[in-house]
Each structure stands twice: as structure tokens, then as C-alpha cells.
Amino acid sequence: MKKILIINTGGTFNKVYNPLTGNLDIEPKGKAIRSIAKAWLTKFKIKNIIGKDSLEMTNEDRKDIIKTIQESERKNIIIVHGTDTMNITASYLKKANLKKKIILTGAMVPYAIASIEATANLCSAYGFLENVDNNGVYISMNGIIQDYKRAIKNKEKGYFEESK
Amino acid sequence: MKKILIINTGGTFNKVYNPLTGNLDIEPKGKAIRSIAKAWLTKFKIKNIIGKDSLEMTNEDRKDIIKTIQESERKNIIIVHGTDTMNITASYLKKANLKKKIILTGAMVPYAIASIEATANLCSAYGFLENVDNNGVYISMNGIIQDYKRAIKNKEKGYFEESK
Amino acid sequence: MKKILIINTGGTFNKVYNPLTGNLDIEPKGKAIRSIAKAWLTKFKIKNIIGKDSLEMTNEDRKDIIKTIQESERKNIIIVHGTDTMNITASYLKKANLKKKIILTGAMVPYAIASIEATANLCSAYGFLENVDNNGVYISMNGIIQDYKRAIKNKEKGYFEESK
Amino acid sequence: MKKILIINTGGTFNKVYNPLTGNLDIEPKGKAIRSIAKAWLTKFKIKNIIGKDSLEMTNEDRKDIIKTIQESERKNIIIVHGTDTMNITASYLKKANLKKKIILTGAMVPYAIASIEATANLCSAYGFLENVDNNGVYISMNGIIQDYKRAIKNKEKGYFEESK
Numbered sequence: 292m293k294k295i296l297i298i299n300t301g302g303t304f305n306k307v308y309n310p311l312t313g314n315l316d317i318e319p320k321g322k323a324i325r326s327i328a329k330a331w332l333t334k335f336k337i338k339n340i341i342g343k344d345s346l347e348m349t350n351e352d353r354k355d356i357i358k359t360i361q362e363s364e365r366k367n368i369i370i371v372h373g374t375d376t377m378n379i380t381a382s383y384l385k386k387a388n389l390k391k392k393i394i395l396t397g398a399m400v401p402y403a404i405a406s407i408e409a410t411a412n413l414c415s416a417y418g419f420l421e422n423v424d425n426n427g428v429y430i431s432m433n434g435i436i437q438d439y440k441r442a443i444k445n446k447e448k449g450y451f452e453e454s455k
Numbered sequence: 456m457k458k459i460l461i462i463n464t465g466g467t468f469n470k471v472y473n474p475l476t477g478n479l480d481i482e483p484k485g486k487a488i489r490s491i492a493k494a495w496l497t498k499f500k501i502k503n504i505i506g507k508d509s510l511e512m513t514n515e516d517r518k519d520i521i522k523t524i525q526e527s528e529r530k531n532i533i534i535v536h537g538t539d540t541m542n543i544t545a546s547y548l549k550k551a552n553l554k555k556k557i558i559l560t561g562a563m564v565p566y567a568i569a570s571i572e573a574t575a576n577l578c579s580a581y582g583f584l585e586n587v588d589n590n591g592v593y594i595s596m597n598g599i600i601q602d603y604k605r606a607i608k609n610k611e612k613g614y615f616e617e618s619k
Numbered sequence: 620m621k622k623i624l625i626i627n628t629g630g631t632f633n634k635v636y637n638p639l640t641g642n643l644d645i646e647p648k649g650k651a652i653r654s655i656a657k658a659w660l661t662k663f664k665i666k667n668i669i670g671k672d673s674l675e676m677t678n679e680d681r682k683d684i685i686k687t688i689q690e691s692e693r694k695n696i697i698i699v700h701g702t703d704t705m706n707i708t709a710s711y712l713k714k715a716n717l718k719k720k721i722i723l724t725g726a727m728v729p730y731a732i733a734s735i736e737a738t739a740n741l742c743s744a745y746g747f748l749e750n751v752d753n754n755g756v757y758i759s760m761n762g763i764i765q766d767y768k769r770a771i772k773n774k775e776k777g778y779f780e781e782s783k
Numbered sequence: 784m785k786k787i788l789i790i791n792t793g794g795t796f797n798k799v800y801n802p803l804t805g806n807l808d809i810e811p812k813g814k815a816i817r818s819i820a821k822a823w824l825t826k827f828k829i830k831n832i833i834g835k836d837s838l839e840m841t842n843e844d845r846k847d848i849i850k851t852i853q854e855s856e857r858k859n860i861i862i863v864h865g866t867d868t869m870n871i872t873a874s875y876l877k878k879a880n881l882k883k884k885i886i887l888t889g890a891m892v893p894y895a896i897a898s899i900e901a902t903a904n905l906c907s908a909y910g911f912l913e914n915v916d917n918n919g920v921y922i923s924m925n926g927i928i929q930d931y932k933r934a935i936k937n938k939e940k941g942y943f944e945e946s947k
Binding site for chain 3: 784818819822823824825826891897898899900902903904905906907908909910911912913914915916923925926927928929941942945
Binding site: 292326327330331332333334399405406407408410411412413414415416417418419420421422423424431433434435436437449450453 | 456490491494495496497498563569570571572574575576577578579580581582583584585586587588595597598599600601613614617
């Protein structure tokens with residue numbers, strides 16, 4: 292198997308209900324991802340950084356992602372990221388020309404609320420990396436697993452679609 | 456995206472609790488797989504055949520699988536199958552030289568009891584097919600996504616491992 | 620069995636995740652309560668009114684609750700209500716002197732996010748009504764099933780306690 | 784609140800899937816009951832004995848239950864029990880004339896497979912004990928919370944009904 296690094300940056304994937312405030316907060320330590328690894332009877336290498344909502348992600352944060360990718364010896368990278376700016380971060384990473392296989396994923400619904408979509412997005416990204424030939428930046432969301440330019444969030448419908 | 460056919464043959468993946476008997480029965484209509492498609496906000500093409508436990512699978516059943524693969528115009532095939540004889544069926548399919556990309560998957564725990572492992576196995580198979588170059592027969596179980604000869608069930612530990 | 624009417628007024632019990640907005644909205648038609656009835660293999664008589672968060676509940680709303688109680692022939696009433704003003708509504712109902720057995724319940728965590736607490740609160744209220752002798756206004760939350768004056772929300776800890 | 788002792792004797796309520804054998808085994812340490820207490824944000828006093836399927840329960844086991852009830856200072860007792868012989872054990876306890884308030888409960892579906900029914904049965908029993916006046920032996924199953932003679936398992940339909 293290829294060695295994969297999962298960089299967890301936050302987003303809806305990681306949100307949990309806070310009963311004291313009634314809000315959904317981002318769980319910053321990757322509990323959701325580790326819960327998938329445990330149930331899948333496998334192991335993930337996870338690095339938790341940033342811990343933000345997609346809409347609050349800055350270019351400083353994106354530089355942190357690049358630094359984390361560059362510092363890792365692993366050539367296959369999954370980034371868990373909020374969905375609203377996933378394409379912006381993907382484009383930013385593309386320009387950095389990192390010479391790795393990078394795939395961004397996330398969730399429309401928090402893992403802690405309904406676990407299937409988040410699990411499916413992450414694990415289809417994982418399967419994709421086993422075979423991809425070319426360095427590049429990809430997205431895996433809702434069964435669309437493509438070059439990032441071709442996987443677009445439909446904000447009215449609430450899922451990702453393949454661009455025409 | 457590639458067009459994928461999911462052939463559902465039964466196995467633990469599809470088992471559901473029967474409160475009248477206290478047994479776990481195989482749900483034959485692919486409810487578990489359709490439940491994943493719905494939650495993933497995507498669509499699957501599913502064909503339900505056989506509906507058996509892995510240990511009851513015969514070579515007649517395996518001929519049915521081959522016939523189903525041959526009759527489909529789709530070149531990318533996921534087979535949901537019981538885990539105990541997954542390697543036997545894979546070997547049988549390999550010998551049939553079907554000139555398609557075929558990946559077998561299943562679950563150690565029924566989707567209806569704990570959904571993550573089954574979802575992860577199926578969706579990593581799905582992601583794998585997006586990129587695989589060579590026709591062949593593969594297995595996707597517990598994060599091992601390989602040529603079928605290299606993904607082996609460890610019956611003591613209860614999960615699949617990569618052969619050395 | 621006693622005949623019970625469940626008056627569903629909204630609150631956290633009924634909240635569901637809205638993937639388009641990322642917010643938790645109140646599901647107004649009692650899906651959570653009906654889901655419990657179905658899984659419990661029993662039947663509930665449910666009346667959905669108001670559909671509000673606890674903090675938005677007004678005395679006009681409380682008059683609606685009283686009217687609903689008075690118009691029902693049933694003598695045993697469960698009210699599903701937000702937790703923040705559950706005691707205020709209980710006190711209001713007490714003053715109305717309705718000559719029925721009334722118990723308020725709700726949840727700290729939405730049923731759709733984690734179902735056990737909401738189920739336990741509702742079903743312990745249901746069991747309580749089977750045997751209570753005296754008309755009155757009661758609360759059932761987190762294993763505290765008492766006259767409403769003795770079941771108090773601890774906002775720091777996030778659950779109800781018995782008053783000393 | 785009344786002080787309640789939960790005596791856990793096994794039964795379907797406690798069954799968990801064993802991925803190595805594919806069987807459902809009784810978890811003997813009361814994990815399911817403790818999971819409910821934790822989610823309900825309350826505390827239970829639990830004593831785990833016997834750990835058997837209902838059909839294997841003997842009169843020796845029933846004597847153990849009586850001994851456990853007699854040795855406890857608590858007057859309010861919930862017994863988690865398999866459903867097939869719940870009425871036999873209830874009748875046996877009735878004859879022992881224990882001068883306590885005893886309620887038997889259990890589940891048609893294991894808590895670990897689908898948690899709502901088991902939770903509702905247990906927590907409605909709990910609510911019932913808060914108010915019951917008379918010593919006796921009761922059953923709480925599927926919304927039927929009655930003297931044990933009036934709560935009867937319908938084996939064709941798979942739930943408990945009130946006898947006419």
C-alpha cells in the first residue's frame with residue numbers, strides 16, 4: 292500500500308454538537324478521522340492543523356498547508372477541508388507545484404451527526420490515491436473524484452458535481 | 456467519472472437482524488448499498504444476484520457472476536461478496552480473463568450493525584476504480600486495496616492484511 | 620395502559636442539521652418522536668404546535684399549550700419543550716390548574732445527533748405517567764422525574780439536577 | 784428520586800456482534816446499560832449476574848435473581864432479562880413474595896444493533912418505578928408497562944402486547 296498522510300484542517304467534517312451552547316464546534320484533534328480508522332480496522336497517519344471553518348481559511352493558513360506537505364516525506368496527501376473554499380485552496384496548492392499527489396475532501400454533514408457521507412468522501416479519496424499516476428491536486432466529494440477543477444460545489448443542491 | 460456497476464452477491468455486508476428469530480439474515484435487495492448511495496449524495500448502478508453467505512457460494516454462483524460481468528457494457532465492476540471465500544471467487548474471475556477492472560469488497564461487520572467499515576470498504580473500492588490503469592481482479596478490505604493475491608483475510612484477527 | 624397525548628412544541632429535541640446553511644433547524648412535524656414510536660414498536664398520539672426554540676417561547680405560546688391540553692379528552696399529557704424555559708412553562712401551566720397529569724420533557728442534545736438522551740427523557744416520562752396518582756406538573760430530564768419545582772437545569776454542567 | 788438497582792441477567796438487550804464468528808454473543812458486563820446511563824447524563828447502580836439467553840435461564844438462575852434482590856437494600860428493582868421467558872421469571876418472582884417493586888424489561892433488538900427500543904424499554908421502566916405505589920412484579924416492553932400478567936409477548940409479531 293502507498294503511504295498516505297492525512298492533513299486535517301477542520302471544516303464541517305469535524306463539527307460536533309456543543310450541548311452547553313447549542314452550537315456546532317470544530318473538534319480540532321481529528322477524532323472523527325480516528326474513529327473511521329478504528330472502525331475500518333486500519334491505521335491512518337494524521338496531522339491536525341488550523342482547525343477552522345472553510346470560510347475563515349486565509350492564505351496564511353494555506354501556506355501552513357503547503358509547509359506541512361513539503362515537510363512530510365509522504366508523496367500521497369489527503370487534506371480534510373471545509374467545502375466552501377475547497378476549490379480555492381486546491382487552486383492555491385496547484386500553483387505551488389508541489390510534485391505530490393494531493394486530494395482534498397470534506398463533508399456536507401458532520402461525521403458526528405451522520406457518518407456515512409464523511410466516511411465515503413475520505414475513503415474514496417484513499418482508494419483513489421492507491422492508483423493515481425500523475426502528481427496533481429484532486430477533489431473527492433459525493434462520488435466525484437477528479438482533478439479539482441472538475442469537482443464543483445453546487446450550493447443550492449448541497450453537494451459536489453462534475454463540471455461539464 | 457467512470458461508469459461503475461456494483462454486483463451485490465450477499466455476504467456479511469448485507470446482513471440484518473431478524474427480531475422474530477434472533478438470527479442475522481442476508482437482505483437480498485441491496486438496501487445497505489443504496490443507503491450508502493443516498494447518504495453520499497451520489498448514485499450507484501446496482502445488480503443484486505445470488506444473495507448468499509460466502510461459505511455457501513458455489514462455482515455455479517461464480518459462473519453467474521461472470522455472466523453478469525460479461526453482459527454488462529460497463530468496464531469497471533465492484534463485487535460485494537462475503538469475506539471467507541472472496542479470494543476463491545477472485546481467483547476464479549482472474550482465470551476467466553474478463554478484460555475488465557474488477558474489485559471485490561465486503562465487510563467484517565454488517566452495515567446494519569456498524570456502518571463505517573462496510574462504507575469504507577465499498578467507497579475505497581469506488582475511488583480505486585477511478586484511476587486504475589490495468590484490467591485485473593482486485594480486493595478492497597480494511598484499507599488494503601491491491602491485486603487480489605496480495606489482500607488476505609486474517610481469520611484470527613478478523614481483518615484483511617497485505618501479504619508479504 | 621393509560622391514554623397519553625404528546626404535545627410537541629419544538630426545542631432542541633427536534634433539531635436537525637441543515638446542510639445548505641450549516642445550521643440546526645427545528646423539524647416541526649415530530650419526526651423524532653415518531654421515529655421513537657416506530658423503533659419502540661408502539662404508537663403515540665402526537666400533536667405538533669408552535670415549533671420554537673425554548674428561548675423564543677412567549678406567553679401567547681403558553682396559552683396555546685393550555686388550550687391544546689384543555690381541548691384534549693386525554694388526562695395524561697407529555698409536553699416536548701426546549702430546556703431553557705421548561706421551568707417557566709411548567710410554572711405557567713401549574714397556575715392554570717388544569718386538573719391533569721402533565722409532564723414536560725426535552726433534550727440537551729438533538730435526537731437526530733445522538734438519540735439516546737432524548738429517547739430516555741421521553742420514555743421515562745411515559746413510564747412515569749402510567750402510575751402517577753396526583754394531578755400536577757412534572758419534569759422528566761436526565762433521570763430526574765419529579766414535580767417541576769424540583770428538577771432544575773444546571774446550565775454550567777448541561778443537565779438537569781434534583782433541587783435540594 | 785427513588786434509589787433503583789438494575790439487575791442485568793443477559794438476554795437480547797446485551798447482544799453484540801462477534802466479527803470472528805459471525806454470531807451475536809451476550810456482553811456480560813452491562814456495557815449497553817452503562818452506555819445509556821452515560822448518554823442520559825445520569826447514573827445507574829447495576830449488578831451483572833447470569834449473562835444468559837432467556838431460553839437457557841433455569842430455576843437455579845431465578846433463585847440467584849431472588850437472592851440478589853433480597854441482599855440489596857434497594858426497594859426498587861429493574862431486571863434486564865431475555866424476552867422469551869420474561870413472564871416465567873416474573874411469575875417465579877411473584878411467588879417469592881419479595882415485598883419490593885420489581886419491573887422486568889429487555890429488548891426485541893440488541894442495543895448494539897438498534898439502540899432506541901432497548902433504551903425506551905429500560906427508561907420507561909425507570910420512570911414507572913418513580914411512582915408505583917404497590918409492591919409487585921411488573922413488565923415494561925414496547926410501551927406496555929403493567930403487572931407482569933398483562934404484558935404478553937406476541938411471538939408472531941415480535942413485540943409485547945397488553946392482554947385483554
